[in-house]
Amino acid sequence: MNNRQQLKNKVERQVKRIKKAGHEPRPNLPSIGTLGLVMILPIIGGVYLGHWLDDRVEGYSTHWTLSLLFAGLVIGIFNVYFLIKD
Template sequence: MNSRLHLKKKIESQIKRIKQADKDRPNLLSQTIYIGTLGLVMVLLIVAGIYLGHWLDSGIPGYSMRWTLSLLFLGVLIGIANVYFLIKEL
């Protein structure tokens, strides 16, 4: 009798854990939002670097892409670092 009661409690506990795990599982929408955020963090820094570099280069007489390329690569590096830290936080 005691073993049946123990078995019943153990099964009920496992059922509760399974239901809770199913509820806590990320759904497709939350995963899509997370991946979109990662892409946005990466792309925004690259575009900002290109825009700022182009603006700085336009003030220099003659044809120059020094600032544009430098800030493009800086945006890529900082974007990669941001994505790494966002994934690591998970």
């Protein structure tokens, strides 16, 4: 019985300490660097691929570059959303 009472007192003291310290679980957000990478990499990839495709077309064209820039932006936004959502 004495061991149980000691354990109970010890646990109660720890609970009081934790509450006093204001210990609350922090949200599990990824670092800002990771968010930046998952946002910017699809944009850069889209621009690079679009520029490469535009070079293959005769004449001056930015159709693929602009289209894939927009697609990369949309993909990047979805990546950030799904990463933060978890």
